[in-house]
Amino acid sequence: MKPLQTLIKNVTVVRPEADASPEGDRLDIGISEGKVVRLEADIPVEDAEEVVDGGGRLAFPGAVDGHQHWGIYNPLSEDTETESRASAQGGVTTGLTYMRTGQYYLNEGGPYAEFFPKVLAASEGRSYIDYAFHLAPMSKQHLTEIPAIVKDFGVTSFKIFMFYGSHGLHGRSADQSSFLMIPEGERYDLAHFEFVMRAVQRAREELPELADSISLSLHCETAEIMTAYTKLVEEEGALTGLAAYSASRPPHSEGLAITIASFLADETDLPNINLLHLSSAKALKAAMTMARTFPHVNFRREVTIGHLLADIDTAHGLGGKVNPPLRPREDVEALWEHLLAGDIDWVVSDHACCKDEMKFGDPREDIFAAKSGFGGAEYLLPGLVSEGRKRGLSLQRIAQLASWNPAQRYALPSKGSLAVGYDADIALVDPSATWTVRAEDSLSTQEYTPFEGFELGARVTDTWVRGHRVLEAGSVVGQPTGRYLHRPA
Numbered sequence: 468m469k470p471l472q473t474l475i476k477n478v479t480v481v482r483p484e485a486d487a488s489p490e491g492d493r494l495d496i497g498i499s500e501g502k503v504v505r506l507e508a509d510i511p512v513e514d515a516e517e518v519v520d521g522g523g524r525l526a527f528p529g530a531v532d533g534h535q536h537w538g539i540y541n542p543l544s545e546d547t548e549t550e551s552r553a554s555a556q557g558g559v560t561t562g563l564t565y566m567r568t569g570q571y572y573l574n575e576g577g578p579y580a581e582f583f584p585k586v587l588a589a590s591e592g593r594s595y596i597d598y599a600f601h602l603a604p605m606s607k608q609h610l611t612e613i614p615a616i617v618k619d620f621g622v623t624s625f626k627i628f629m630f631y632g633s634h635g636l637h638g639r640s641a642d643q644s645s646f647l648m649i650p651e652g653e654r655y656d657l658a659h660f661e662f663v664m665r666a667v668q669r670a671r672e673e674l675p676e677l678a679d680s681i682s683l684s685l686h687c688e689t690a691e692i693m694t695a696y697t698k699l700v701e702e703e704g705a706l707t708g709l710a711a712y713s714a715s716r717p718p719h720s721e722g723l724a725i726t727i728a729s730f731l732a733d734e735t736d737l738p739n740i741n742l743l744h745l746s747s748a749k750a751l752k753a754a755m756t757m758a759r760t761f762p763h764v765n766f767r768r769e770v771t772i773g774h775l776l777a778d779i780d781t782a783h784g785l786g787g788k789v790n791p792p793l794r795p796r797e798d799v800e801a802l803w804e805h806l807l808a809g810d811i812d813w814v815v816s817d818h819a820c821c822k823d824e825m826k827f828g829d830p831r832e833d834i835f836a837a838k839s840g841f842g843g844a845e846y847l848l849p850g851l852v853s854e855g856r857k858r859g860l861s862l863q864r865i866a867q868l869a870s871w872n873p874a875q876r877y878a879l880p881s882k883g884s885l886a887v888g889y890d891a892d893i894a895l896v897d898p899s900a901t902w903t904v905r906a907e908d909s910l911s912t913q914e915y916t917p918f919e920g921f922e923l924g925a926r927v928t929d930t931w932v933r934g935h936r937v938l939e940a941g942s943v944v945g946q947p948t949g950r951y952l953h954r955p956a
Contacts (some may be wrong), residue, residue, distance in 0.1 A: 471505065471541060473498040473934060478526040478895065480506065481862045482885055483871035488648050489861040496526060498891040501933035506887050521895055527866055528885040529560025529596075529892030530848050531648035533873035534743065534769065534815035536840065537564040537598075539571050541824050541912065543586065547593040550820050550842065551949060553911035554596050555938045557816070558848035559925040561874070561882050561952070565626055568602035569648040576605075578650030579612050583620055587951060594935045594949030597892075599877070599956070600864040601626050601684060606649045610666035614673050618677055621953030623680045623878045624741075625872075627660050627665055629724045630690040657727065664735040671737075680878035680955050683732075687724035687750070688716060688791055696720070701835065709779040712834045713840065718747035721791055729757035732764050741767045741876065744817055746774045746791040748801035755810060767812040767876055770802050772850045775814065777917050786826060787917030789817065790839045803858055806868075813873040814851055816844040823914045842911045843858030846904065846918060848894055852925035853914030856898065878955040891934040900926035910943060 475498070497505030497515065512518045532554060537546040554562050567857040568576045568584055573589075575582060579602060586600065599623040604610055618623050631647060664683060664838025671678040697715040700706055706714055725742060732740045742754050745768055758766050766908050777787060778796045787793050805811055819840030851865055866884075874883025881890045901924050906916040930938035935948045 469499065471497040471515035473517045473519060474510055474511070474512065475519045475521050475526065475893070476512070476647045477523055478521030479524070480526045480885055481527065481528070481866045483863060483866040484884065486887070487863060489863040491525060491862050496656050496885070496893065498931070502768055502889055503885060503887055503889050503891050506885070516782060525560060525862065525896040525898055526849060526885060527894045528870040528883055528889070528898055529894050529930065530558045530815050530869040530930065531561045531563070531873040531877070531882050532559045532818070532844055532847060533563045533813055533877060534771070534817045535564040536640050536817070536819035537562070537590070538566070538573070539840065540821045540838065543589040544593060545912070546820060547590040547598070548595070549910065549912045550818060550826050550844065551594040551596045551598070551947070552943045553842060553909055554818070554844040555930045555943055556845035556910055556927060558896065559816070559844050559929055560596050560892035560894065560930060560932045561598065561879065562844070563599045563601060563624070563877055565603065565630045566600045567626075567865055570646045572753050578608055579616055583616070587667070589909055591951065593947050595943060595947050596932050596949045597642045597952055598949055599879070599952040599954060603628065603646060604663050604666065606653055611660060611867065613666050613670045615676060617670055617677060617681060617717060621956070623677065623954045624682050624684060625663070626684045627663055627729065628686045629660065630686070630688045630693060631655050637696050639732060640690070660728070661731050664731055664737045668737040669772065677955065682741055682876060683737060684741040685728045686790070687721050687728055689720040692717065692720040695836070706833050707784055708785060709787050709793055712788055713779050713794055716790070716792050718749035718794070719797065721745070721747055721750035721762055723751035725753040725757060729761055729764065733761045738763065738765045740764055741769060742772045743769050744774065744791060744815070745769065745802070747798040749793050751805045751810065752802060765811060768810060769813055769815055770806065770811050771817045771843070772847050773817065773841070773917065775799065775802055775806070775863065776846070776850050776854060776921065782917040783919035784915070784917070785832065785834055785837050786841055786915040788834060788837045788839050789841060793917070798869045807858060807860065811868065812876070813814060814847070814872070816842070818842045818844040820911050820913045822912060826915070841917055842909070842913045843916070843918070845909050845911060846923070848927055849923050849925045850897060852896055853923040856924070879952060881956060893931040894927050895929040896927055898925045900924070902926055913951050922945075
């Protein structure tokens with residue numbers, strides 16, 4: 468038998484499979500050629516070239532963060548390096564980042580056949596974690612490209628931003644033609660969303676061997692509701708800060724968009740629908756109602772670690788502006804109730820690094836002048852373990868939410884589990900480490916965090932990506948070895 472390259476001992480291995488222990492097992496992890504090859508109790512140290520003492524910590528499968536935004540506010544080449552480092556801090560070993568044509572990102576329009584190779588070139592060789600992309604069909608031309616995007620580029624997941632057609636990314640904007648960079652005469656509206664769904668379903672039919680891997684994600688907010696409520700909130704002037712922003716994009720806007728999207732999915736026979744970053748009790752009410760109404764639609768429901776940890780009163784300043792907004796505490800508690808009830812499929816970061824000089828407008832305290840989005844991948848596993856354990860969430864369920872479920876949905880069959888034959892993507896977590904979140908301790912280039920001052924009760928100490936240790940004792944080590952994942956991978 469060939470010697471193991473790495474042997475991790477003295478850990479409790481957390482596995483997401485239904486037949487595994489909910490609280491993990493005392494096992495050793497043997498790694499060779501980037502894979503887990505042995506998972507046994509008491510593997511002899513003589514069997515390995517390198518032996519790592521896990522110090523009694525939890526060994527989770529590396530998190531598969533299904534929702535990030537590298538390159539939205541900073542150059543993609545820069546974000547790929549710095550934000551993948553921050554991801555490793557949070558136990559994230561695979562990041563799926565959203566990409567589209569239009570303003571922000573590469574600030575270009577045109578076909579994906581020309582656009583996406585530039586995306587791959589800008590990110591190649593720079594990431595500390597494995598990564599993939601979701602793409603948004605913004606124009607009619609993009610609809611015809613979907614089968615080629617799947618076959619040639621290995622992108623199997625697509626996205627619709629339901630408010631882009633007539634409401635700005637940050638609010639206060641109605642004319643979106645220059646922002647979207649779509650051909651003159653085209654509209655990004657409900658009809659376009661229907662045609663996106665039809666195009667994705669046609670791709671599933673043209674590529675039956677890949678059909679189960681192809682899905683469509685939706686950012687569900689209703690432009691007309693938000694535009695009207697933004698005007699009301701600003702005119703009344705009674706609310707400021709994050710409370711004003713939440714009121715300007717009210718929860719029933721989410722619920723209405725979810726309902727519309729679900730009817731369109733039924734109309735177009737598209738079964739694989741992902742409802743992204745649900746933020747409120749009303750959003751979950753709509754999502755669960757639609758699941759009962761259309762049982763043949765294979766809905767997946769996502770929440771972010773930000774919406775689970777922070778509310779409009781506890782988040783640190785206007786840096787907590789995000790779409791959909793952070794909500795009042797009662798909505799946070801509703802998200803946890805649904806998560807504990809099994810209604811949520813995965814938890815993500817929605818990481819979008821926005822540096823201070825870009826994030827805040829003039830005047831700085833004007834919430835509607837600030838940009839939307841913030842980083843948070845570095846708090847994904849620590850936050851989920853810390854807060855989830857307080858509420859009775861099992862370790863196994865955490866592994867399902869952070870790793871297994873998104874890996875299965877997004878066509879990453881070698882990811883998401885700590886089992887023989889899987890990629891050796893591992894996060895060691897100290898479940899007894901109490902620490903205070905400080906922006907200065909993050910490896911992200913973002914200089915603030917809405918979680919500033921939060922007390923967390925778990926910490927990622929070490930992270931491996933395909934057997935390469937990228938985080939050791941809390942510090943990033945080595946060179947970027949992350950790979951682009953051509954899916955199904």
